[in-house]
Amino acid sequence: xxxxxxxxGLILILTLALIIFGPKKLPEIGKAFGQTLxxxxxxxxxxTDDVMKDIEEDKNNMTK
Numbered sequence: 001x002x003x004x005x006x007x008x009g010l011i012l013i014l015t016l017a018l019i020i021f022g023p024k025k026l027p028e029i030g031k032a033f034g035q036t037l038x039x040x041x042x043x044x045x046x047x048t049d050d051v052m053k054d055i056e057e058d059k060n061n062m063t064k
Contacts, residue, residue: 017029
């Protein structure tokens with residue numbers, strides 16, 4: 001996804017974010033983004049586990 005941006009583009013984006021939000025707000029935004037990512041990963045992991053559990057139950061029911 002970010003392979004086309006490159007280092008100069010990334011530096012430009014970070015500089016613009018610093019100008020727009022200011023140095024005091026950036027850590028809060030980063031923390032919120034990190035928590036959102038953590039929750040998303042947790043949700044997808046739980047969904048995958050549920051699907052895998054259902055598949056295993058179906059396999060066990062088919063062999064009986």
